[in-house]
Amino acid sequence: MGVNAMPILSLLRHGESLWNEENRFTGWVDVPLTNKGREEAIRAGLLLKKYKFDVAYTSKLQRAIETLDLVMLTLGYSIPVIKDEHLNERHYGDLQGLNKEETARIYGEDQVKLWRRSYKVRPPNGESLEDTQKRTVPFFKNTIMLDLKNGKNVLVVAHGNSLRSIVMFLENISEEDIPHLEIPTGLPIIYDVAWDNKNSKLIINSKTILK
Numbered sequence: 201m202g203v204n205a206m207p208i209l210s211l212l213r214h215g216e217s218l219w220n221e222e223n224r225f226t227g228w229v230d231v232p233l234t235n236k237g238r239e240e241a242i243r244a245g246l247l248l249k250k251y252k253f254d255v256a257y258t259s260k261l262q263r264a265i266e267t268l269d270l271v272m273l274t275l276g277y278s279i280p281v282i283k284d285e286h287l288n289e290r291h292y293g294d295l296q297g298l299n300k301e302e303t304a305r306i307y308g309e310d311q312v313k314l315w316r317r318s319y320k321v322r323p324p325n326g327e328s329l330e331d332t333q334k335r336t337v338p339f340f341k342n343t344i345m346l347d348l349k350n351g352k353n354v355l356v357v358a359h360g361n362s363l364r365s366i367v368m369f370l371e372n373i374s375e376e377d378i379p380h381l382e383i384p385t386g387l388p389i390i391y392d393v394a395w396d397n398k399n400s401k402l403i404i405n406s407k408t409i410l411k
């Protein structure tokens with residue numbers, strides 16, 4: 201009675217973008233994929249062929265949207281797609297456009313590490329991971345989690361830090377441990393999930409990264 205058998209949730213970070221290639225802070229700047237990024241997206245689609253998705257979510261940024269488009273083209277069927285800015289990358293504020301290595305030379309490696317990977321430290325005029333989580337997790341709970349509860353297989357294509365904030369919630373990762381979590385581009389994470397009726401809570405049965 202307590203736990204229903206449940207479908208899968210796949211989280212996918214977009215393929216390499218132009219500014220990933222150039223090593224620049226990107227955030228909400230709407231840069232396109234590189235050709236390598238497009239190939240990564242097609243490869244992710246091939247890896248995901250063994251699943252049948254019912255619905256997909258992505259951000260409002262073209263690197264995620266194009267990745268999802270290429271995945272769906274590779275999968276060869278179409279499903280409802282919800283594009284929402286709650287899934288956008290963390291806003292990097294004044295760092296957007298700057299080269300990451302150069303920024304580390306100016307402000308020091310430690311400061312840049314705090315901006316990039318800590319939970320609470322905000323980049324100047326930007327969002328901390330905590331700020332990002334305050335928009336991603338309520339969105340996740342109100343939409344994606346309900347689809348999972350209703351037995352749907354869900355694909356989410358988003359960004360390094362918007363996905364880190366969701367994975368932190370799903371896997372109950374602490375503030376101390378979150379700096380070590382990296383999400384690779386183009387490799388789908390698959391969660392086998394279940395809904396715990398008694399505690400109204402999503403349970404993760406297993407996690408696999410497809411390679």
Ligand SMILES: O=C(O)[C@@H](CO)OP(=O)(O)O
Binds near residue numbers: 220226227228292361
């Ligand atoms: O620049 C960004 O928006 C992100 C993701 O590419 O960078 P970082 O991994 O440094 O948080």
